[in-house]
Ligand code: FES
């Protein structure tokens with residue numbers, strides 16, 4: 001076991017992890033941040049997406065040790081400390097961008113990264129960006145609507161379900 005230090009949601013944290021410990025396991029098991037989900041063991045589903053130094057990453061594909069001194073943002077860090085949802089979370093709620101909610105943390109983190117890179121994405125750009133996030137419930141339609149809304153764009157332009 002080795003000591004690992006990083007900043008998670010703006011707070012300095014130190015924990016112990018083996019060299020093989022995945023970032024997602026460090027966050028969930030080590031820090032109790034269970035909002036980051038594990039939906040596969042093949043790096044395909046995107047339920048585990050967090051931001052590391054501002055970039056969206058699948059936290060099941062990184063070792064915790066690779067995040068020494070990094071800034072990590074998880075779904076728990078998206079709402080403000082008073083509990084108000086971030087604009088992208090609010091848009092998911094307003095546009096029914098979730099059903100069971102299992103994929104939602106990863107979807108929200110990917111969407112937030114997309115809007116940082118591209119504040120006004122087209123529907124096609126949103127769908128392409130979310131290729132690494134799998135949802136088994138929604139058909140993606142309302143997720144795309146939510147992201148369009150969060151970017152201040154019309155949502156009526158996308159095809160009806
Ligand atoms: S748990 Fe990371 S991609 Fe599925």
Ligand code: FES
Nearest residue numbers: 099103135136137
């Ligand atoms: S809302 Fe159920 S998997 Fe996406």
